[in-house]
Amino acid sequence: MRPILKIMEKRTVILAIESSCDDTSSAVIVDGVLRSNVIASQKVHEEYGGVVPELASRAHQQNILPVVDTALKRAGVTKNDISAIAFTRGPGLLGSLLVGTSFAKGLALALNVPLIDVNHLQGHVLAHFVEDGTGLEHPTFPFLCLLVSGGNSQIVLVRAYNDMQIIGQTIDDAAGEAFDKCAKVLGLPYPGGPWIDKLAKLGDPAKYPFAKPNIPGYDYSFSGLKTSFLYTLRDMLKAQGVETIDDLAQNVPNLREDMCASLQATVVDILMRKLKKAAADLHINQVAVAGGVSANSALRQAFIDYGRKYRWKVFIPPFSFTTDNAAMVCQAGYFKYLDNDFCAIDEVPFAKTTI
Numbered sequence: 001m002r003p004i005l006k007i008m009e010k011r012t013v014i015l016a017i018e019s020s021c022d023d024t025s026s027a028v029i030v031d032g033v034l035r036s037n038v039i040a041s042q043k044v045h046e047e048y049g050g051v052v053p054e055l056a057s058r059a060h061q062q063n064i065l066p067v068v069d070t071a072l073k074r075a076g077v078t079k080n081d082i083s084a085i086a087f088t089r090g091p092g093l094l095g096s097l098l099v100g101t102s103f104a105k106g107l108a109l110a111l112n113v114p115l116i117d118v119n120h121l122q123g124h125v126l127a128h129f130v131e132d133g134t135g136l137e138h139p140t141f142p143f144l145c146l147l148v149s150g151g152n153s154q155i156v157l158v159r160a161y162n163d164m165q166i167i168g169q170t171i172d173d174a175a176g177e178a179f180d181k182c183a184k185v186l187g188l189p190y191p192g193g194p195w196i197d198k199l200a201k202l203g204d205p206a207k208y209p210f211a212k213p214n215i216p217g218y219d220y221s222f223s224g225l226k227t228s229f230l231y232t233l234r235d236m237l238k239a240q241g242v243e244t245i246d247d248l249a250q251n252v253p254n255l256r257e258d259m260c261a262s263l264q265a266t267v268v269d270i271l272m273r274k275l276k277k278a279a280a281d282l283h284i285n286q287v288a289v290a291g292g293v294s295a296n297s298a299l300r301q302a303f304i305d306y307g308r309k310y311r312w313k314v315f316i317p318p319f320s321f322t323t324d325n326a327a328m329v330c331q332a333g334y335f336k337y338l339d340n341d342f343c344a345i346d347e348v349p350f351a352k353t354t355i
């Protein structure tokens with residue numbers, strides 16, 4: 001009798017690197033299933049009230065090796081198992097992107113494996129397809145994705161994994177930026193979004209009626225809201241005859257909580273109205289949310305409420321996939337790997353928002 005030959009199928013192992021802003025992250029997908037997702041957040045920026053690009057680049061340099069090493073170990077693979085390396089090419093901070101891009105290129109050259117460039121924004125959208133073992137339900141095509149982060153506020157029409165179109169976007173500030181800047185004015189730590197969310201739970205969302213933009217189509221604007229927020233505080237300072245927000249908070253009960261609740265309600269209303277219009281116009285009833293601001297509790301609740309009211313099937317990511325993470329980059333990279341869509345070794349990072 002001839003011996004039975006056991007043919008060992010080679011596994012597809014994708015290693016991903018994300019370094020677009022202030023989180024160094026690495027993830028591994030083995031045969032389509034997420035095996036690890038390691039994130040090192042940079043605390044160094046807290047005392048500056050915003051991300052300092054040069055410090056971010058340096059911290060990425062310090063973090064990248066241990067983060068990649070941990071991601072491989074947690075996934076139970078070695079560098080010799082890697083089939084391809086995916087990296088975030090942009091948009092983001094150029095210095096930060098350079099660290100991840102250079103590391104990915106060096107490792108790909110050393111291991112003689114292909115490189116896959118991933119658009120960070122597409123990664124956020126494709127986070128909805130990560131197989132993380134929790135039975136996460138995936139949208140089917142076409143669907144709309146509201147992509148809201150510190151740098152972007154967009155409505156994306158997703159026709160396929162590799163076919164996305166921005167149909168509306170902010171003409172000035174992003175929603176997360178508005179949260180962060182208003183939080184700073186209130187004297188809250190950076191990043192302010194999570195603090196606004198927390199304090200808003202104790203405030204009255206109807207207390208301060210802030211200005212809402214009136215622009216056509218599916219585009220957004222948040223700079224007027226920021227000014228309206230600022231002027232409301234300025235007028236109150238004047239009326240109370242005090243100079244600081246702390247002094248004002250002594251005189252006006254629940255000041256910070258009510259300001260946060262009103263700001264959050266306004267941002268959520270602005271975001272959801274345009275999304276509703278896009279869904280109705282395009283006859284699409286599958287709607288997803290992605291990006292750092294998708295961690296906001298009022299926005300998540302609005303998705304549930306709009307879903308019930310307008311019969312949308314809604315997709316809200318787990319918290320671990322809301323902020324920057326390499327799992328989403330790995331997922332996007334895995335899809336490109338299946339399409340044999342690789343990039344050249346001399347590909348350069350890009351800073352500007354595009355999809």
Ligand code: KG4
Nearest residue numbers: 149150151176191193292293295296323324
């Ligand atoms: O996608 P992301 O992690 O990265 C960048 O775009 O850099 O988004 C970060 C943004 C910040 O503006 C942060 O304040 C905001 O997401 N954010 C939140 C919440 N959690 C994070 N905004 C509102 N509510 C939250 N719970």
